[in-house]
Amino acid sequence: MSAPPPAVRPILLVEDNPADLDLTRRAFQRSHLVNPLLVARDGQEALDFLPHWRAGEPLPLVVLLDLKLPRVHGLEVLRQFREDPVSQALPVVVLTTSDEDADIDNAxxxxxxxxxxxxxxxxxFVGVAGQIELYWCALNVPPRS
Incomplete structure (x- = not known):
């Protein structure tokens, strides 16, 4: 008897812009992404996942994090994710319009x-979504916990 296949882990998209959110969803649909897409519409909503993960809910496979977010800036979200033992090793990809050197360096x-x-x-955008899917969902080996 073989073991059941592992559950498909979600992708967490932290994005406040409705147009970019729609674009991302459509791009992933066109790429036939099988991972469910969780959405946090601001930095605080992203941080609100931490207690759920501490309680044993599965971590996302990867977080796609915008920087220019209401309530809590994306860099602060990243800092808190890295300080929390449950999300320390969680892959975080900054996906943003900011090409400012300070944002890149700080991230x-x-x-x-x-x-x-x-x-x-x-x-x-579809091309980038396809590359994200290929690398983070197919090729990369994520942390096991």
């Missing part, structure tokens, strides 16, 4: 696994 200093500039245009 990596705080432990971002990758920093991707949001592409302009749907087809370009």
């Amino acid at each position: 990596y200093r705080l432990g971002a696994n990758s920093y991707i500039l949001k592409p302009v245009g749907f087809e370009n």
Whole structure:
């Protein structure tokens, strides 16, 4: 008897812009992404996942984190994720429009696994979504816990 297949872990998208949220959803649908997409519409909503993860809910496979967020800035979300033992090793990809050197440097200093500039245009965004899916959902081996 073989073991049942592991549950497909979700992707957490932290995005406040409704147009970018819709674009991301459509791009992942076109890429036939099988991972469910959880959405936090601001930094506080992203941080609100921490108690659930501490209580044993499955961690997302990867977090796609915008920086320019209401209530709690994306860099603060990243800092708190890295300080919490439950989410310390959680892969976080910054997906943002900011190409400011300070944002890039601070994101990596705080432990971002990758920093991707949001592409302009749907087809370009689909291409990036496909690359994110290929690497983070198919090729990368995530932390087991």
